[in-house]
Amino acid sequence: MAADQIELKDYLRETNLIHSRLIALVVLLGILALILIARVWYLQIYNNERFELLSKDNRVRLVPVPPVRGQIFDRNGKVLAENIPIFTLEILPQDVEDMNELLDGLSKIIEVSPSDISKFKSQVRSHRKFETQVLKINLSEQELARFSVNRHRFRGAKVQARLQRSYPYAGEMAHVLGYVGRINQRDKEGIDLKAYKGTDYIGRRGIEARYEDHLLGQVGVEQVEANAHGQIIRTLDRKPPVSGDDIYLNIDVELQIKAREYLGDRRGSVIAIEPESGEVLAFVSNPVYDPNKFVNGIDHRSYNALREDVNRPLVNRTISGRYAPGSTIKGLVSMAGLEHGWNPNTNITCPGFFRLKGNSHRYRCWKRSGHGVTSMLESIMFSCDVYYYQLSNTIGIDKISAFLKDFGLGSKTGIDLKGEPSGLVPSREWKRQQRGVSWYPGDTLNTGIGQGDVLVTPLQLGVMTATLANRGKRVEPRIVGRLEHSLNGDTEEDVSYLKGAEVGQVNASDQNFQTIIEAMTAVVKHPRGTAHRAAGLNAEYTMAGKTGTAQVVGIAQGAEYDASILNDFQKDHALFVSFAPVEKPKIAVAVIVENGGSGSGAAAPVARKVTDFYLLGKDANAPVEDEALNQTTAVVGLGDD
Amino acid sequence: MFRIKVDMPLLFGLMLLSVSSLFILWSAGAENPRLIINQAIRMGVAVTGMIIIAQIRPATLFRWTPLFYAAGLLMLVLVLLVGDVGKGAQRWLDLGVIRFQPSEAMKLAVPMMVAWVVTRKSLPPNMKNLFWAGSALILPSLFILVQPDLGTALLIIMSGALIIFLAGFAWRHIAILSVLALAFIPIAYYFILETYQQRRIQTLIDPWSDPLGSGYQIIQSMIAIGSGGAQGKGWGQGSQSQGDFIPDRHTDFIFSVFSEEMGFIGVLLLITVYVALVARGLYIAYYTKDTFSRLLAGSLSMTFFFYVFVNIGMVAGMLPVVGVPLPLISYGGTSMVTLMAGFGILMGIHNHRSLMSR
Known part of the structure; x- marks a missing residue:
């Protein structure tokens, strides 16, 4: 009882104590609030005129x-x-x-x-x-x-x-x-x-x-x-x-202008790379648009006209256009074969088509009459499809796919531009995941000649060619060479050089590189090579190249590809890749001419002219006396239709 | 059946402040809808936290206080060792999912712990008890002081000192301490404060000595407040605020925007809401039955007003610029959560005022 009494007494005492202190706090609260109000009153009411003046011509800005x-x-x-x-x-x-x-x-x-x-x-x-x-x-x-x-x-x-x-x-x-x-x-x-x-x-x-x-x-x-x-x-x-x-x-604007000129009014893309450094020398996508119109906002009509143009000038084909590489990859497929036990002396008889065992489907060679007995060198020189059906069927998709990827196909090149797609090199896993069906031997055949599901950008083709020229060393392409930082217009300049990183080394022997590069040299140099007439005549340097044709529309079994009856947008894309000089490559070029027909006809001359201009300073379109006359007539003729 | 209980007068006052905050932020934040959305989301989180805390019994709080305090202290040490540096001070602790400022938690943990210490013996506390209470107060403040975050450290000391004051710390001792503190000011100024802190005080005494340098912000802020006049220039119409003259105008300096656009009448209303909230808190402290709750409620309420006082004082050029936001109006999340949690504790005390027997 006594203890309770004391506790109760304590509690009452505490209550009184805290209550008195709380009342002191209320007083403090009142004082502090009044101080604040007085201060704001002093500024806003008492000194209002002064501050209003100050704010009106607030001199300091x-x-x-x-x-x-x-x-x-x-x-x-x-x-x-x-x-x-x-x-x-x-x-x-x-x-x-x-x-x-x-x-x-x-x-x-x-x-x-x-x-x-x-x-x-x-x-x-x-x-x-x-x-x-x-x-x-x-x-x-x-x-x-x-x-x-x-x-x-x-x-x-x-x-x-x-x-x-x-x-x-x-x-x-x-x-x-x-x-x-x-x-x-x-x-x-x-x-x-x-x-x-x-x-x-x-x-x-x-x-x-x-x-x-x-x-x-x-x-x-x-x-x-x-x-x-x-x-x-x-x-x-x-x-x-x-x-x-x-x-x-790194781009040479003169070369850039010429490259587009050589392309003419056709849709397409030209990319030129210095193989050793990865420096991009020319980066053309045709047609183009005038960027000056966008600076202050383009009006709706002009913009819609650009957007709805069938030639799609706003699309940057070089970085984001995806095409089947066609025969341009045959050199790589050959090398994949050599690396995986394919005898370089193997000869294949090409009757104009290839049949898988137990299957009646005919995989056709582009040359209906066939190439007859064909060596590896000839298969590249003449671009024989049957040789590659046989080769890829023998070594299998896994090895081909891995080898193509080593050259940068199917992955971003790492160029210093935004929005690069990765392209596609098909594989068993890819097909199972994306399509939900397993890989068929026929898919391998199509991949072996660069058709089917393979998709590459012109830029990737350029990097592939540069990598080949470098004997396997793959370098990131770079558009920007250096940044110059100027401090307030002082002479003090801080320059930083941007170099493309070395991103890989293709695992293949020097000898196999040599074999393939020799064969690709023959494509241009040999009188019967597919690109000789288009790119190899009177050359003052050695060039290695490969033509390619990418199908745009599938052709029914037994039907004939007849360019004359197709509308312009259904014609095959023409491709050509090359580098020169072969001994010490200074420039690698990839050209794609959309719906250009055959690679040798439409694309190879462009690559030759670009290389001539870069290595020799020779302009194929330079107005030589009577040639100039011819050109004028040609232009007039075009204007007529 | 479990029923959610809140204190209506407090909730009403807090809602008034929150709505004012969104309105003035629209104007101060250059009409950026994202600021408003962020702030509204934070308010939602903070109010939810407050309502949850309001359901906790003071007895439970009392039991968990030492643990809460110890955890906070540990995190303060961690911050010094591995903390993130933001705006030149080491205040943040990155817990992977959230970044967390332990000094915020200490704003609640310190008064709770000091109250816990002094209520273990009868009041007023004897010397030994005072020593322990003082230690519980000084130790975390030192940690925060070296981060460095002078503003928060001082406010935390204030919250603990309020507990000791409420617990009956003798008036004559208060007088002695005040004299000592006054004598200490010059020493602190010359030997403890950093150069930038010294400059803030010089600026306060004569902002016009360097109108484009250290005095710029405070002069512009005073012009904004002063030119507002009795009725203000109107919402979104403050030439000072909108003309980009005032740095940090949507965070620490939001009061200058408010007073320029709402005028003296608006300021009176705002201060009235604040005073009403604090008065309600003191009322809760007065009418609750157990000592721990009384001390805590009194301290939390009054500390809230100190925040208001320090912020408006610095924006109006009365106090040096320390980074203290205007409670529940300034843009920013961490302090809002802590303040709402404090109000949650107040509500919890009021909800259970007669349930904790002694």
């Missing part, structure tokens, strides 16, 4: 100074992407008394389209009224002069000098460089907004997108004193922006 975007040059220093000064007409809505009157007045002295006006008005609606909006980009000199004379009439409007991205080679480099575009709402979600303060453009495709971080530069900031109208009186402090890195490509 932080203004972002956008960096200058890095320029892009070709390997010889020719400008491919630059920033040119333009004048824009801009309006600050909060300074405008009557917007419609202002726009009316302006449209009398400056050409403003109704779409400009509606775009401008929607910008004004969706932004705050103290944010400047652009009415017209790129004023002409006359417009500039007219505006300057009349500027007092247009309160709220002003002309600003700005830099705009320009691509002097227009379409020629479009698929390599991509383009920049105005930053839109969707871009804003993925970028560090601080880094883009004051910057209007962002890289959208190609090198412009891939090297955005380097090209952008770092934003600077100016602390300026401004008056009540927001006009800057003086600069108080300045942290200068750092310009973006200048980029030097």
Whole structure:
């Protein structure tokens, strides 16, 4: 009882104690709250006038100074992407008394389209009224002069000098460089907004997108004193922006232009690589589009016209076009055979078709009458299909598939561009997983001649050829050669060189490389080689090459391929791969001419001309007296139909 | 049957603050919908946590306090050893799934532990008990101080000191300590504070001495508040706030946006809501029956107001700039969860005010 009494007494004492302390806290709470209120009252009521004045002509402003975007040059220093000064007409809505009157007045002295006006008005609606909006980009000199004379009439409007991205080679480099575009709402979600303060453009495709971080530069900031109208009186402090890195490509723009010229008006792709270094010398995808149109936003009609063009100029065929490699891989398949016990002296009799045991289906050779007794050398030289049906049936898909993959087929090349597909080299596992059916011997035969499910990009063909030229050393292709970092325009330059990594070494003997390269040399050199007439005449250097033809439509058993009755989009694709000089390869080329018919006819001459131009500086299209005449007639003839 | 119980007055006040937060964030965060969505999601999580905690009996809390405290202390040590560095200070612990700031947990664990220590003996605490209580308070504060996070360390010391004050720490001792603390200020200034901390205090005394450097933020903030006037410039219309003059305007400096756009009337309403919330907390402390709960409820409520006071004080140029957000209004997740958890404890105490017998 006594203990309980004491405890109860304790409890009451504690209660009283805490209650008195809680009341002290309530008093403290009141005092602190009053202090806060007094402070805010002092600022907002007592000193309101002073601070309102300060805020109205808040003299001190932080203004972002956008960096200058890095320029892009070709390997010889020719400008491919630059920033040119333009004048824009801009309006600050909060300074405008009557917007419609202002726009009316302006449209009398400056050409403003109704779409400009509606775009401008929607910008004004969706932004705050103290944010400047652009009415017209790129004023002409006359417009500039007219505006300057009349500027007092247009309160709220002003002309600003700005830099705009320009691509002097227009379409020629479009698929390599991509383009920049105005930053839109969707871009804003993925970028560090601080880094883009004051910057209007962002890289959208190609090198412009891939090297955005380097090209952008770092934003600077100016602390300026401004008056009540927001006009800057003086600069108080300045942290200068750092310009973006200048980029030097490995591409030779002259070669690039010529390569596309040699391709003519046909759809297709040309890729040229220096085998040893992986430097990309030319990267052509035809047709092209003009990237300059995208810089300030392309209008809907032009864009839809590009998108709906049957020739699909927006598609970068070189990196993302996928084609059957056709016979261009026969050299590789031969080498796979040699590495896996196929006797190099084996001769096969080609009657024009091949039949699997116990099966009546005829796998046809492209030459209906057959090649007769064919050696390995001849099988490559004449591109005999039956030889490869027999060879691949003997060594099996597993070995072929693995060997092709060693050359980079069926995997990304690692080029410094975005959006590369991996292509496809079929295998047993692939077919089981993707199609849910097991591998048939017939699939092996098709793979052996580069048809069926095999899909490669022109770029992969180029890398494959370069790897062959390197005797198995596979190097990542590189479009960009070096970055030059300039510090505030100082002479101090920090150059970083970008080299393609060595990604693999094909496991095959030197002797087998030698055999195959000799056979591919014969394709071009031997009078009966498939590419001799198209690429081998009067050559001043040695060249190894292989033709290929990729079927676009399947041909029914027993039917005949007749190019004349097919519509243009159903004709076979023409392919050619080559490298030269054979002794010390300096250039590897892969050409694809869509619906070009045969590889020897359409693709091989392009590769020869590109190689001539690069190694000898000889331009096949150079206007030699009477040849020039012929060409003119040819062009006229084309124009007629 | 199990019934979910919450304290309606507290919940109402918290909802008012949350809605105000979303409104002012829309304006302060450049009308970025993602900020609003993030904040709303965090609020949802925090309120859920609060409601769950509100169902816990104070007796259970009391039992788990030493363990909670020990775990928090361990994590603080871990942070110093392996913590992530964010914004130059080592405060985060990466647990794989979530990144976690142990000093936040200590904002609750320290007052709980100090209350746990002092209630083991009868009040007012004797010297020995005071020593233990003080140790439980000082040790984690030191760990947080070296992270370095002066603001949080001071607020944690405040929360523990409040417990000791409520427990009946003698007035004359308070007077002696105050004198000592005042004498200590110059020593701390010259020998303990880092250069950047010293500069913050110089800035406070005369922000105009360096209007473009260290004084910039506070001057711009004061201009924003001052130009708001009685009625404010209107939602989304603050020229200071929208003109990008104020750094951190959606986090620590959100009060300057609020007061510029809502004016003195808005500020009065805001402070009223805060005071009402704290008053409700003190009321809960007054009418609950057991000592541990009383101490804890009193400390948590009053500490909440200290946050408000320190934040508004620094934004309005009365206190040095320490990184303390405006409770439940500033953009940010961690502190919101802790604060809501604190209110959950308050609700739990009120829900079970007569159930813990002594």
